[in-house]
């Protein structure tokens with residue numbers, strides 16, 4: 001088992017990639033804190049992990065909120081005593097209920113702040129709290145979810161792309177800062193993966209994405225969970241501030 005007795009917190013763990021990482025990491029011996037803003041989603045994944053014989057507990061919090069993150073970490077450390085791995089995964093694909101595409105000149109201040117807060121603020125808030133525990137013990141792993149959107153840009157998603165680009169730069173900076181303290185920080189920049197986040201993509205757009213992806217399909221959550229497992233265990237002990245991008249060749 002690659003994560004035997006490790007204590008892991010996965011933000012946005014109630015769906016899609018976070019859910020798959022929780023199930024995968026639990027099979028590898030880790031105890032999982034499943035964070036989500038949606039209580040039912042977090043609980044459902046905890047139940048799935050437990051039914052498969054693993055250990056997990058829900059931590060319901062909005063990770064875009066600094067004080068909510070502080071409270072979540074206090075609860076997490078009270079429950080488990082430490083944190084070995086933090087996966088900054090929580091995210092949103094759009095800022096409004098409707099699936100309408102919003103051009104940059106029509107995005108509101110609220111759209112912008114919500115997107116940046118959900119991805120970038122949350123990554124900072126959770127990293128800060130995790131480091132307070134990891135630095136004194138001289139060990140830890142942090143894996144941030146970027147995106148190919150943060151490396152190539154995507155039309156009509158400047159807010160999402162700015163957040164993901166920010167996460168990539170944040171990863172590189174913090175990685176340099178804490179590697180000497182025994183903590184490794186890396187990033188995954190997935191291509192298009194089949195999850196509830198990408199489900200609303202319309203058929204025509206989906207075909208365009210597939211046509212632009214040399215492997216000819218969307219990825220599966222397990223493709224990203226495998227990368228997250230690698231970056232969370234000893235196999236990646238020489239990886240510092242890297243961005244690995246399972247994307248089917250969308251970006252080469």
Ligand SMILES: NC(=O)c1ccc[n+]([C@@H]2O[C@H](COP(=O)([O-])OP(=O)(O)OC[C@H]3O[C@@H](n4cnc5c(N)ncnc54)[C@H](O)[C@@H]3O)[C@@H](O)[C@H]2O)c1
Pocket residue numbers: 011012013014015016017018035036037038041061062063064088089090091092118145146147148189190191192193194195196197198
């Ligand atoms: N699916 C893809 O194609 C893809 C590609 C690149 C990057 N990503 C990134 O991977 C991550 C996971 O995406 P996914 O596809 O699994 O999406 P998803 O919608 O299936 O899951 C995201 C989860 O995050 C939770 N969440 C949202 N805001 C939150 C908040 N403020 N606090 C706590 N939880 C919150 C949601 O409730 C949801 O359960 C995101 O950061 C996303 O941007 C996804």
